Amino acid sequence: MYDLLVVGAGPYGLSIASHAAAAGLNLRVLGRPMASWRDHMPRGMFLKSEPWASNLADPGGRWRLDTYCATQGLTARHADPIPVTTFAAYGLWFAHHAVPRVDERMVSRLTARPAGFEVVTEDGEVLRARTVALAVGVMPFVEVPSPLRGLHPALISHSSHHSDLERFRGRDVTVIGGGQAALETAALLAEQGTRVRVLARADGLSWNDVPPPWQRPWWQSARAPHSGLGCGWRNWFYAERPGLFRHLPEPTRARITATALGPAGAWWVRDRVEQAVEVLLDREVASARAVTGGVRLETVSRTGERYSLETGHVIAATGFRPTLNRLGLLSEELRGSLATAVDGSPAVGRDFESSHPGLFMGGLVTASAFGPAMRFVHGATFTATTLVRGVCRRLRTTPPVGRIPAAVGRGRAEAVRADH
Template sequence: MYDLLVVGAGPYGLSIASHAAAAGLRLRVFGRPMASWRDHMPRGMFLKSEPWASNLSDPDGRWQLDRYCAGQGVAARHGEPIPVETFAEYGLWFARHTAPEVDERTVIRVTPCPGGFEALTEDGQVFHARTVALAVGVIPFVEIPPALRGLPSSLVSHSSHHDDLSRFRGRDVTVVGGGQAALETAALLAEQGTRVRVLVRADRLSWNDVPPPWERPWWQSARAPHSGLGCGWRNWFYAERPGLFHRLPEATRTRVSSTALGPAGAWWVRDRVEGAVEVLPGHEVAAAGSVRDGAGVRLEVVHRTRGEGTGLLGTLETDHVIAATGFTATCDRLTLLSPDLRADLMSSTAGSPRVTSVFESSHRGLFLAGLITAPGFGPAMRFVQGAAYTAGTLVRGVRRRLRAGDVGAVVPAPGRRGRSGTPAGARG
């Protein structure tokens, strides 16, 4: 029986594996390394995060992005975006040097068993472990607006479904969304000769500012320090103090995690969008249906101008719709967990699993990492930035649980009543 199974081999999973291996745990890691970055992003995209805020985490801090780039003759400088392909290759390099060999099979089911958990792989093999860390990334949580869900994938897709946009060359595509994924996808489409428009619910697009120089007068740094999530003390708090964020009232955490660092385009993509892409602000898809014998989509679109309570309904036809509408990380979408295990998870008001200060769920021995922990630990968990804090903290929690030896029990969250109706004690 393994001490720990890590399910997922992206930045969070690989970072957890590195810390667990250094701690001497007997572990196994499952998943296609850096799959989201290799399989779900088109060539030509760049990291929105600064290179120095895009490091995977090993205990000694040796295997960082700038070191990999230096070995490849590539610059990793402040204010210069890194290609997604370079970042994906960095993750593979990191895995080779810091983590045990990754088993690229997919885990399709995690089930409680005496003494821990069993994991079933796609080819029918079963593995047992005392603890499990789920680091499944964002793909299980893809969000497509309700009005578009009934249409086939030939007509509607999510921005994360594409690693190659060339099939849209010469066609008409409508992108829904106003964040980086929407705007960079639209820019890439326009640059390859696709007729593209962007529908944005907001009255206008938001753009991130060009970052200030790394070295600047002390008083400027004091007023707005650099952080992995942008300049300013609030962003610094989100980036550097996830543990303190976890202590905030749940209502505050839920509000901040859902509103902070909202949809915005990177400064370096702005010139590629403005003047090249048709942008329709204040537009929302109300309904959609296929036309031209299934070769296109008719969108019924509500157009609202600032201050208006009602909107004008119009229609437009397009060959394909790409929904760049983000991800919704909730308990019900953790479908690789067995139904009884999923039912054991206490959820927050945001619908995500409650986690302790060491990322342990309400089912002892089951740890969570990445986007699904953002309501508990803040906006940093939506970015690579959060991997370092998560990896070190989670592995400490795993070691604590292994020492305690009481895996498998369900412990209701603080302030909640358990299934028996008795008050739950504090944990974590």
């Protein structure tokens, strides 16, 4: 029986695994490493987060993004966006050096047992563990507006369903949404020769400003400090103090999580959109139906005006909704036993432990508890440190000093020695 099973091998899962290995826990990591970044983002996309805020977390801080870039002859600079393909490759490099061997099988079922948990892999193997950390990323939580859900998949897709937009070359596509995913997807489509429009319910698009220089006069830094989520004291609080954020009243946390850092495009994609993409504002989809050649969308404005348009395909860049009922890998009994927050996400305590002892959560699904940082890679450091401490507490162990786990991949042993 394992001490810990980590389900998911994205930035959060890999970071948790690195800390757990350094703590001497007997663990297993399940999932395709960096799957969302490798399989669900089109070529040509860039990270919106700053390079220095996009590190996966190992206890010694050795396996940073800038270190990886240096090994590839690349530079990770402030205000210089990193290609998603580079970030995905960095995650694989991190997994190789900082994490025990990853079992790339997916988990089909997680069930609670008297002595811990039982996991069934996609090919039927049963694994058992005293504790489990769920770090399943965003893909279970894809959100599509209800008027579009009845359409055939040939007519409607989510922005996260595409690793390649080539199939839309020369076609007519409508992208729904006003955030980075919508705007960057639209820009990439336009640049490959697709006739594309963006349909957004807001009455204007929001654009992030070019970040101020890293080195600034002290009074500018004091007024608006840099943080992993952008400049300003409010963003600094969300980014750097998620443990304090958890102590806010639950309604306040829910409101901030739903509204902070709302839909906006990165500064470096603005010209690409404004010069090449039709933008239809103040329009929300009221209904949709299949017609010859595509989809007919009926939209309505906030004043009640109605507009119709026909398009060949709809891409919903409408985000993710991390509710408990979408965690289909949990057994019905386990899922039904878990407490939820006001937004329907699983309730977690100070160590990211759910209401079921020994079941921990990491990533987007914990944003209502720990704030907007959990929507970004930047939150992985706090999560990994805090969650593994909670696992050790649950197991009634303390992290052994100087122990080098035998299963750790090449490079991890040297890191552990350096840390001690």
